């Protein structure tokens with residue numbers, strides 16, 4: 001460890017997640033001397049990337065595990081739809097086009113793929129799933145990097161980027177409790193978003209943000225992002241924009257990951273802590289709605305909501321990691337969930353009375369809607385009347401933030417006097433350059449892979 | 465699922481806790497048959513967990529891939545949890561019961577069985593020296609061999625059969641058809657799951673790096689063993705069916721099967737032992753590490769001593785080597801229902817049971 005400051009590294013990569021690893025591998029393949037600084041201890045290396053399951057990949061015909069084709073225009077249209085046009089078309093199209101060559105590159109560097117997981121068949125054409133998920137991908141990349149001679153320092157938190165006259169000189173790094181200056185010739189920033197810094201989130205969102213759960217790593221606190229912004233780096237994205245979904249309210253504050261997701265909402269009535277409904281639970285299929293529910297729940301008192309179902313629906317969604325609260329009466333359930341019993345009964349009774357006859361079809365929009373209820377439930381509206389009753393609490397779970405560093409199509413970061421001479425960025429830290437708002441499943445890893453590789457190549461070119 | 469990970473959980477409860485987390489995650493679906501089988505259900509009876517445990521071959525892919533391993537509070541270690549259930553299930557199903565714990569856990573006990581086996585054979589050789597006979601039968605009459613090995617072979621099979629019957633009842637097994645058998649034997653013959661599903665092998669001797677080493681070693685042991693077994697069987701057929709008695713020449717069926725079999729078995733077992741010393745014991749059933757190691761050595765020894773015996777043909781070493789070889793084989797047979805050897809039977813049963821799962825029910 002002590003030797004790190006004795007070397008003048010060719011390329012230093014800050015953050016050992018997907019984007020950082022792609023950059024390090026590309027740079028090391030040119031023969032550059034590469035150092036990865038990762039703030040987490042080894043078991044938690046890989047940041048949010050280790051929670052992922054797939055990446056979205058353009059392909060003009062069947063490719064590896066991907067079926068059919070998914071061409072540039074369709075991909076771009078999907079992106080426009082979710083971002084409501086808030087994207088940089090040039091960067092977005094470049095990312096989409098490059099994603100196609102990423103899949104074979106990933107395979108060549110150790111990543112194994114599997115067929116679309118059960119319950120996710122709708123993604124089998126657009127998203128390639130990592131065998132074992134993101135942690136297996138991260139492990140594969142660390143092995144590849146090690147074979148290429150990349151040095152990795154864990155528990156090494158970068159505090160400050162030393163920039164002189166638009167040129168990166170070195171880093172102040174906290175390693176083993178003491179601060180060290182490490183020098184390098186080119187810098188790739190891949191340290192993720194700032195969602196784990198609750199103070200920063202609260203600045204942007206207001207105090208409600210302190211009740212948010214963070215779905216991924218506690219190590220993405222935006223220290224380097226803030227340091228760069230303080231030094232005048234160009235930023236992109238709105239600090240109040242983040243990807244937030246409704247997850248199981250009992251999840252841990254950090255790192256709950258994929259298993260805390262709850263898919264019961266469309267088959268339930270959702271009430272706030274006062275026992276009142278506040279939004280159409282059946283507006284669309286859950287994969288298209290779970291992201292807006294993060295914000296909906298965030299807007300409720302104490303940022304919490306409760307999804308109530310009865311025994312008819314318990315098998316209609318993927319199993320939850322924590323068992324639901326159960327009771328034979330609504331009052332009993334209200335008591336277990338800490339809800340006002342009378343109010344909950346009133347809400348459910350009003351809902352039940354508004355339900356109409358029709359055929360319930362759990363996997364498609366069945367049009368089974370309420371009549372004369374506010375707010376309406378427009379699909380899957382069946383009376384909640386068959387005990388036992390089940391209840392889950394919901395809270396907003398933040399996936400990642402969008403405020404980031406602005407980059408160009410060579411992943412270069414710019415500042416007050418134009419482009420920095422030797423600083424590149426990749427992954428979540430610059431994702432706002434493409435994602436103005438909204439999110440497309442699997443696009444985070446695509447951005448990280450595409451820009452990570454470019455950043456690594458460009459940084460290596462710079463020092464060659 | 466509960467977050468309560470106190471050690472008070474029984475192996476089955478601990479495995480159930482973990483499998484329920486997996487069922488909400490599903491990232492490991494492509495590794496092996498355990499996951500698709502688990503994901504076809506929502507609730508897991510003790511029998512379901514036992515079935516899943518016997519489908520697992522401890523490739524460890526799902527451990528290294530898991531984002532919920534310690535220090536995460538979910539403390540996932542599915543390979544170890546399932547290994548504990550497996551070991552415990554073999555113990556529970558074994559007949560008679562106590563032996564299984566003894567031989568699974570204790571390498572010393574297995575070594576003891578070996579010593580007793582060899583001593584018995586030395587005794588038989590001295591006490592029952594025949595007056596006439598050719599080859600090995602000059603040392604121990606054919607009748608004496610049959611008298612020793614027939615029960616030593618059949619009784620353990622009966623014991624294994626009783627265990628399998630108990631297993632089948634617990635895992636809710638249905639009547640077996642040819643199609644089930646075909647599918648199970650195909651998987652077993654290719655060691656399909658050991659290939660790592662979509663992965664390139666296991667994560668065994670080299671941390672999270674994939675390798676085919678364990679599969680190759682296991683292949684060598686399994687086919688080596690089957691060849692040796694076929695060799696003995698062919699000898700029996702020649703003896704009784706055709707009146708052709710041992711010793712057989714190098715170009716006879718028993719030798720053509722037995723010599724390569726012995727070589728494969730010896731090399732494979734040595735390789736497996738070496739791999740096992742490199743692998744992390746915490747990802748298996750730690751309590752039976754010694755017993756398993758001793759078992760692989762014993763299995764390798766049946767091959768090695770057989771080869772040594774063949775090499776010694778015509779020398780004064782034949783008598784002691786014969787005692788050692790037959791003693792080793794005897795110890796191996798007698799302990800089969802209680803040693804790691806039994807995994808082969810349960811694994812096959814688990815594959816047959818898995819073939820009965822409605823296809824597409826994922």
Ligand SMILES: Cc1cc2nc3c(=O)[nH]c(=O)nc-3n(C[C@H](O)[C@H](O)[C@H](O)COP(=O)(O)OP(=O)(O)OC[C@H]3O[C@@H](n4cnc5c(N)ncnc54)[C@H](O)[C@@H]3O)c2cc1C
Pocket residue numbers: 014015016017018019020037038039040044045046047048049050051052053054055056156157158159190191192193215216217219220221222223224257258398399400426427428429441442443444445446448
């Ligand atoms: C539960 C969950 C599921 C997801 N699923 C998917 C999916 O299936 N597909 C998809 O495309 N996207 C998914 N995402 C989003 C995806 O995780 C991110 O877009 C992607 O991982 C970003 O990669 P990255 O390399 O930029 O950041 P990360 O992988 O988070 O890596 C950043 C690294 O930087 C380190 N770091 C932070 N600060 C410092 C510092 N000051 N000094 C040193 N190191 C530091 C961190 O420890 C971390 O290891 C998911 C996110 C979550 C939370």
Ligand code: SF4
Pocket residue numbers: 132133485486487489490491492493526527529530531532540542
């Ligand atoms: S072992 Fe871990 S990563 Fe794999 S399915 Fe289970 S919980 Fe998910």
Ligand code: SF4
Pocket residue numbers: 492495496497498499519520521522523524525526527542543546
């Ligand atoms: S250790 Fe291997 S065989 Fe066992 S459950 Fe995990 S992936 Fe499947």
